Amino acid sequence: MIFDTDKQTIGDLELFTDKKNGNSIYSIFNKTATVGGQDTLYEMLNNPVSDLDFLQKRKEQINFFFLHDFHLKLHKRQFDYIEYYLKTRRSPLRDNIIDARFDALSNKISLNSDYYTITEGIFHIVQLLIDLDTFIEEAKMLMMPVILEQELEKIKKITSSKKLTGLLNKPPKQARDLSYWQINKLDQFFRVTEKNAFRDLLTTVYKIDVLRTLSQIMKNEGFSLPEYYNETQTVFDVVDGFHPFLASPVKNSFSFNQESTLCFVTGPNMSGKSTFLKTVGLMIYLSHVGFPVPAKSLKTSILDGLFTTINLTDNMNLGYSHFYSEVKRVKDLVLKIKPDSRFLIIFDELFRGTNVKDAYDASLMIISALAKIRNNIFFISTHILEIAETIDNKDTIMFRCFGSELINQQPIYDFKLKEGISEERIGLLIIKNESILQILDEIVRNQEKKQSI
Numbered sequence: 001m002i003f004d005t006d007k008q009t010i011g012d013l014e015l016f017t018d019k020k021n022g023n024s025i026y027s028i029f030n031k032t033a034t035v036g037g038q039d040t041l042y043e044m045l046n047n048p049v050s051d052l053d054f055l056q057k058r059k060e061q062i063n064f065f066f067l068h069d070f071h072l073k074l075h076k077r078q079f080d081y082i083e084y085y086l087k088t089r090r091s092p093l094r095d096n097i098i099d100a101r102f103d104a105l106s107n108k109i110s111l112n113s114d115y116y117t118i119t120e121g122i123f124h125i126v127q128l129l130i131d132l133d134t135f136i137e138e139a140k141m142l143m144m145p146v147i148l149e150q151e152l153e154k155i156k157k158i159t160s161s162k163k164l165t166g167l168l169n170k171p172p173k174q175a176r177d178l179s180y181w182q183i184n185k186l187d188q189f190f191r192v193t194e195k196n197a198f199r200d201l202l203t204t205v206y207k208i209d210v211l212r213t214l215s216q217i218m219k220n221e222g223f224s225l226p227e228y229y230n231e232t233q234t235v236f237d238v239v240d241g242f243h244p245f246l247a248s249p250v251k252n253s254f255s256f257n258q259e260s261t262l263c264f265v266t267g268p269n270m271s272g273k274s275t276f277l278k279t280v281g282l283m284i285y286l287s288h289v290g291f292p293v294p295a296k297s298l299k300t301s302i303l304d305g306l307f308t309t310i311n312l313t314d315n316m317n318l319g320y321s322h323f324y325s326e327v328k329r330v331k332d333l334v335l336k337i338k339p340d341s342r343f344l345i346i347f348d349e350l351f352r353g354t355n356v357k358d359a360y361d362a363s364l365m366i367i368s369a370l371a372k373i374r375n376n377i378f379f380i381s382t383h384i385l386e387i388a389e390t391i392d393n394k395d396t397i398m399f400r401c402f403g404s405e406l407i408n409q410q411p412i413y414d415f416k417l418k419e420g421i422s423e424e425r426i427g428l429l430i431i432k433n434e435s436i437l438q439i440l441d442e443i444v445r446n447q448e449k450k451q452s453i
Contacts, residue, residue: 003048003288004305004336004343008329012310013281014245015045025282028244029217029291033074036083036202037209044210048288052230052302058290059225060145065208065215066225068142072135072208078124082202085121086191090114095188097181104180115183122186123175125198126164130171132205133159151204158201163189214292223292226283227299233258234303234342234375236284240296243279250415251296252276260398262371264388265381266422267402272415273381274310276402277346280379281308284344301342303377307333308346322353330366337376346379360384368392388421 010016017024026045032038049055065071093103107115136152136159144152159168163185172178178186190198217223221244229235236256242249250272256263267273279294284306286293309329312322333345350366351359363380364387370378371393388399401422404411 001050001304003050003303004307005048005285006307008312009281009285009306009308012308013278013285015285016042023245025244025286028221029214031213031216032206032209033213034076034079034206034209036079036206037074037213040203040206041210041213045289045291048285048306049290050288050302050304052228055228055288055290055302057145057147059228061148061211062214062218062290062292063225064142064145064148065212066218070135070138071212072205073131074205074209078128079202081120081124082128085117085124086199088114088117088121090118092191093118093184093187095185100180100184103184118187119175119178119183122183122190123172123178125186125190126167126171128205129159129164130168132201133168151207154197155201155204158194158197161189161194218292221294222296223294224297225292226287227297228287229299229301231301233301234377235299235301236344236377237299238280238283238295238297241279241283241298242294243275243282244294246275252279252415252417254280254400254417256377257398259396261373261376261396262367262378262380263398263400264367264391264421265379265400265402266383266385266388267381268404268411268422269383270411271402271404271413271422272417273402274348275415276417277308277310277348277379277381281306281310281344281346303342303344305336305341305343306345307336307343308348309333309350310346310348323351324353326351326353337373340375342375344377344379348381350380350382352383356384360387363387364391367397371396385421385423 013025014023015025017027026042029041029045030038032041093099103115106112132155136156139148139152158164167182167186218225222242223244234256236254238252238254240251240253242251254263265273265276283293283295283298284300284303287298287300288303288306309326312325312329330347330350337343350363354362363382363384367380367387368391370380371391391397399419399421401418401420402413402415403418403422404413
């Protein structure tokens with residue numbers, strides 16, 4: 001089953017970026033050795049699912065590489081040669097001795113770049129197949145996930161082919177060690193006879209590249225594999241979660257109890273509310289890709305989808321103001337909710353695009369209604385603290401907050417999630433600390449001086 005999400009959510013979570021050298025979740029995971037591995041990683045990350053069996057199997061494969069400290073030798077240059085060779089426009093060489101001699105002789109008389117590409121490509125494929133054969137024999141000694149075992153068996157069928165047996169036992173040390181007869185025969189083998197099977201082999205190798213990379217991120221970055229639940233009650237439990245963009249992140253734990261459907265987050269500016277909400281969204285998204293998550297542990301139900309509204313912009317093309325864009329967004333997401341659906345929906349600073357009175361009334365109305373909906377999970381943050389005092393359905397709402405401490409009239413944040421409602425109001429203090437009024441007064445004085453001259 002497809003995990004439902006949208007462009008707004010993908011952008012809010014910064015999963016990918018169009019900016020050169022831009023920071024993204026993809027860039028954090030993108031430590032693969034091959035270009036094919038990069039493409040496979042992108043494809044995986046771009047396709048979350050709500051299929052428990054699929055997610056468990058992907059988790060098992062990543063965990064296999066995490067537990068067993070051995071790996072397949074992968075070299076980017078080698079795969080560049082192989083892919084370039086497979087894409088050559090030169091017709092496959094004919095698999096007979098006469099044509100093989102003719103092709104080799106023609107190349108000696110006049111060097112042919114296509115013939116060189118074919119020879120180099122075949123040489124690098126042979127080196128890859130030797131490494132794969134060694135890798136498979138080592139893997140067979142361990143308890144492999146079934147899917148990985150099946151994929152390696154397909155590779156073994158190619159490496160065990162009669163056309164390769166002698167060559168793999170006595171491999172060439174360099175491309176020119178290949179005989180002209182071997183070149184024609186193997187070009188026909190890789191680009192015609194076993195064309196599809198060999199492409200499947202490369203697909204598996206690129207997948208192994210990704211699985212190994214993910215296991216290394218778990219070891220080096222403190223990520224962990226999620227634990228899935230497929231029960232009626234919604235489960236969401238995080239221990240020491242953090243956002244991977246932060247150099248020295250403060251880790252927070254959070255657990256959604258069964259009586260609650262909505263988490264109401266308050267706190268002053270810059271205290272960590274938005275980062276926390278992004279972290280929550282990221283946990284759910286990555287867990288539904290089957291990837292490791294930035295936390296000591298995560299227990300989660302299989303959800304139907306994830307939607308966030310964190311960095312919503314005006315829709316100038318449609319003539320929407322920021323407030324109307326917010327209203328449309330709320331309506332669109334509410335329409336997705338069905339009696340048996342199970343979504344995680346996040347609103348950061350609900351209705352920030354209108355005046356305080358309307359924002360208060362609208363937020364109170366929407367939050368009170370969402371708190372009555374079961375099975376789904378809602379996270380909503382706000383600066384309007386008065387909402388918490390008058391909100392209905394408090395029994396189904398979890399109140400969480402971030403705080404700060406004033407030291408020498410400067411707010412110091414600990415970025416720790418706490419129970420309760422924040423009552424801090426430091427927005428005006430931040431403005432005063434930036435000396436904006438003094439700057440404006442200085443501008444006025446300078447203008448008055450100029451006018452008096």
